[in-house]
């Protein structure tokens with residue numbers, strides 16, 4: 001009888017031609033984790049829960065924002081006034 005895995009965490013590598021930032025903590029390229037109920041999240045396989053996007057769609061933009069070397073504030077909140 002084969003063992004029935006209740007939880008088999010599924011990590012899907014991200015294609016090399018997709019531009020995504022490495023983990024800000026350890027520099028590892030993130031993977032896509034498949035969650036129950038057809039949800040996904042991006043996470044660092046080393047940092048796991050410490051560095052992951054919210055579950056839902058595969059949100060590479062969000063990941064890139066979270067892990068960008070230069071914090072990009074698209075809404076202008078982080079802009080410093082010159083002069």
Ligand SMILES: [Zn+2]
Pocket residue numbers: 023024025026027028044045046047048051
């Ligand atoms: Zn990491």
